[in-house]
Ligand SMILES: NC(=O)C1=CN([C@@H]2O[C@H](COP(=O)(O)OP(=O)(O)OC[C@H]3O[C@@H](n4cnc5c(N)ncnc54)[C@H](OP(=O)(O)O)[C@@H]3O)[C@@H](O)[C@H]2O)C=CC1
């Protein structure tokens with residue numbers, strides 16, 4: 001890629017897409033094409049094909065997807081498989097048809113088996129049963145990897161796939177039900193702190209309701225009180241978290257420095273597992289994460305675990321040796337990222 005290359009960044013307003021946008025601009029790329037969901041429906045094959053025909057992008061970052069936490073994945077199972085399959089099929093296929101030079105597809109580490117060896121190397125893909133709560137989303141992501149890999153093998157395209165661990169960062173989704181654990185817990189602890197300090201006006205503003213009476217059922221539903229915050233599941237599962245701006249930096253680094261041909265060790269054998277894990281290689285239990293967040297937010301109360309809500313996979317720690325060998329390593333620790341996320345949350349309009 002050079003600074004004038006025409007780059008289509010799909011999903012540029014999302015958590016990762018906005019960070020990739022910022023990273024590309026900072027590195028001097030000046031020909032970036034973006035479309036909001038309202039401007040271009042990526043599940044619509046004809047619209048996507050027309051867009052590629054008109055715009056003829058040379059490089060594509062595919063950071064648009066239907067994304068959510070454990071409960072969203074488990075509840076909207078049909079939407080997660082359908083939307084993700086459609087978006088990636090349309091964007092990847094149109095990239096092939098219209099001669100895109102290189103594409104980066106974003107998957108997720110939930111592609112690996114529920115009981116994968118820890119840390120999880122790229123080679124453990126399709127070696128065991130998937131975690132039930134996000135099986136439809138994982139199947140879509142596996143199909144995306146295989147689509148890129150198969151087009152590369154059959155048509156000689158240069159489509160790369162990266163599998164990020166759990167991400168968090170500026171502009172995260174703080175929805176109390178549908179988001180991921182880190183932004184959800186941060187907001188619940190913040191609401192509990194406001195309640196503890198009897199800042200009812202702050203709660204009304206945060207929840208966007210018209211009176212504190214309207215806020216009470218929401219707080220009850222999500223287990224937020226002045227003394228206790230409810231944590232879903234047992235608190236025992238372990239997760240690995242990567243700052244979204246580090247993720248963006250890894251994506252741009254890979255697009256700048258890697259080609260599909262570099263990722264094939266032995267061209268005479270079956271080619272598979274050419275995707276690249278992206279993470280820190282360090283994980284933490286949900287209980288310890290909640291304790292860290294409690295300190296960052298400054299909530300003086302307790303945590304209560306609700307075993308009626310799903311734990312999901314017990315552990316999904318990425319093996320990042322391939323990524324490290326390519327020459328990239330994360331830079332933001334969880335201890336640095338959590339206060340930054342809280343600051344970002346408090347600064348939201
Ligand atoms: N967040 C995480 O923890 C993780 C994310 N990932 C992967 O990283 C990628 C980016 O995720 P993240 O940034 O968190 O996602 P977000 O939900 O923050 O952003 C998704 C983006 O996709 C766009 N989009 C969604 N549906 C459509 C559609 N039908 N047509 C056009 N645009 C659409 C949205 O557009 P608009 O803003 O206009 O609505 C939005 O910009 C995804 O592939 C995800 O699977 C992988 C592992 C972990």
Ligand SMILES: C[C@H]1O[C@H](OP(=O)(O)OP(=O)(O)OC[C@H]2O[C@@H](n3cnc4c(=O)[nH]c(N)nc43)[C@H](O)[C@@H]2O)[C@@H](O)[C@@H](O)C1=O
Nearest residue numbers: 069070073108110134179180181184231232233310311312
């Ligand atoms: C990125 C990733 O995201 C999802 O998988 P997940 O890692 O299980 O994601 P999660 O962040 O929602 O939960 C992590 C853990 O945290 C616990 N937990 C506690 N309290 C809250 C809470 O308040 N909200 C949420 N969401 N979780 C909570 C929760 O019970 C679980 O044990 C996938 O859909 C998957 O498809 C995917 O790729």
